[in-house]
Amino acid sequence: MRIFGLSIPVMDQEKAFQFYTEKLGFIKKVDIPLDGGHRWLTLVSKDAQDGPELLLEPAPLHFKPSKVYQEALMEAGIPWTQFDVDNVQEEYDRLTGLGVEFSVKPTEMGTVKVAVFDDTCGNFIQIVEQL
Amino acid sequence: MTFYEKELQRIHSTVYSNQGQIDTVIAIRNYIENHYDTELKLEVLSHFRFVSKYHLLRLFKKYYGLTPKQYLINKRIEIAKDHLAKGTSVTETCFAVGFKSLGSFSTLFKTKTGKSPIQFQKEQLSRSIL
Numbered sequence: 001m002r003i004f005g006l007s008i009p010v011m012d013q014e015k016a017f018q019f020y021t022e023k024l025g026f027i028k029k030v031d032i033p034l035d036g037g038h039r040w041l042t043l044v045s046k047d048a049q050d051g052p053e054l055l056l057e058p059a060p061l062h063f064k065p066s067k068v069y070q071e072a073l074m075e076a077g078i079p080w081t082q083f084d085v086d087n088v089q090e091e092y093d094r095l096t097g098l099g100v101e102f103s104v105k106p107t108e109m110g111t112v113k114v115a116v117f118d119d120t121c122g123n124f125i126q127i128v129e130q131l
Numbered sequence: 132m133t134f135y136e137k138e139l140q141r142i143h144s145t146v147y148s149n150q151g152q153i154d155t156v157i158a159i160r161n162y163i164e165n166h167y168d169t170e171l172k173l174e175v176l177s178h179f180r181f182v183s184k185y186h187l188l189r190l191f192k193k194y195y196g197l198t199p200k201q202y203l204i205n206k207r208i209e210i211a212k213d214h215l216a217k218g219t220s221v222t223e224t225c226f227a228v229g230f231k232s233l234g235s236f237s238t239l240f241k242t243k244t245g246k247s248p249i250q251f252q253k254e255q256l257s258r259s260i261l
Contacts, residue, residue, distance in 0.1 A: 076133055076134035076135055077133025077134055077135035077136055078133075078134065078135045079135070103133065103135075103136075104135070104136060104139065107139065109139065109142065109143055109147055110143070110146060110147030110153050110194065111147075111153060111156060111157060111160075111194045111195065114139075116135070124135075130160070131157050131160075
């Protein structure tokens with residue numbers, strides 16, 4: 001058994017696809033059409049295309065508890081997941097320049113530095129740099 | 132302030148309150164990052180920060196979840212993958228990342244990646260042709 005990656009719940013797959021590729025810089029790996037206009041849509045990091053995949057999953061659209069959970073996390077400011085970056089401050093500056101909104105500005109937490117932004121699809125995402 | 136921000140503050144004041152320890156382990160990690168290709172022993176690392184080697188081992192594991200040695204091996208394997216993907220020979224790669232024995236390099240590489248260095252390289256090179 002192997003770990004495939006992780007999924008992120010999104011209301012609108014196309015909107016999420018644009019945010020995660022154009023702003024965050026991920027690239028498309030697999031895009032399989034499913035029923036009802038939905039897709040099995042996964043992304044990978046540019047420099048780790050064999051690495052874990054990110055599944056943009058339209059769960060909150062069809063399954064109420066998923067939406068409730070997602071909203072509760074958002075309300076509490078809790079990130080859905082986190083991504084590693086080489087430099088949090090640089091990513092913060094770059095993403096802020098692209099209009100991305102941060103709920104937590106670059107903050108040192110012992111051996112890591114973190115920041116949290118809004119993915120505009122219903123989730124907070126944390127970026128982490130190991131110090 | 133959100134629940135999460137409060138949690139960050141709380142964790143900062145409980146888990147990460149000892150800045151002296153944090154400065155030490157960060158310096159050690161940076162040292163490993165920059166000297167992974169040299170012969171690194173706990174003695175070297177502890178001299179460099181003036182702490183006992185057992186204390187250093189405990190501290191590093193406490194903050195990074197790995198011993199310095201495990202961290203070093205992971206680092207070397209990551210760099211070795213880059214070398215192999217670029218076509219560097221297995222022997223050259225082994226010594227370039229700081230391993231002293233080809234046998235232990237191959238074994239470690241297979242344990243960590245599931246493939247021997249030569250298998251890994253063949254896959255990477257055939258992929259770049261495609």
